[in-house]
Amino acid sequence: MRVVWGYCRGLTHRVSEVRPKDPGDTDLRRRTIGAMDTDVNGLDMLSRAEAVALLETGEVGRLVYTRRALPAVLPVNYAVREGGIWIWTGSASSLGRALRGAVVAFQVDGLDYATHSGWSVTVTGLAQVVTDGPKLARARVDGPVPWAPGVKEHLICIPIDMVTGRWLGARNPAVEDQQGLAQAAA
Secondary structure, three states, X not given: OEEEEXXXXXXXXXXXXXXXXXXXXXXXXXXXXXXXXXOOOXXXXXXXXXXXXXXXXOOEEEEEEEEOOEEEEEEEEOEEEOOEEEEEEOOOOHHHHHHOOOEEEEEEXXXXXXXXXXXXXXXXXXXXXXXXXXXXXXXXXXXXXXXXXXXXXXXXXXXXXXXXXXXXXXXXXXXXXXXXXXXXXX
């Protein structure tokens, strides 16, 4: 571990830069200020367990993919099941065609505009079409239930392998308790 001196919010802190031990951790550099992991911008980094726990609390997120060689972002409703993000799509949709076997990103957040705080979680992975009959049957019963009109016959799964999360602003213990982060961090 290489130790450097950093300047943060007008105070000089001892900042340690470390390489992640977890190969699934996509952040190449972390900083530890005191006992808190932060990114290069000073935002608190969430543990994998915290990020997944927050991901499970949402219903709508942003799917980032490539359409006609350009970046595209769509809001989609989703469910977290069996280590993946499940999204229904139709075969005739541009989304359905673009996602098959593509590397995509999925982002969800929860913000408190009054306190200027909240969290953001991003998952990056290879979109896969679910063909397993029991999984398709479960998704039809347990969700996600598509919000958009039209026939949605294809279930897409994005494995939660590469996940990152940040906490923006001061952490709010009431929000953390409400979203089950105390148990996830333990």
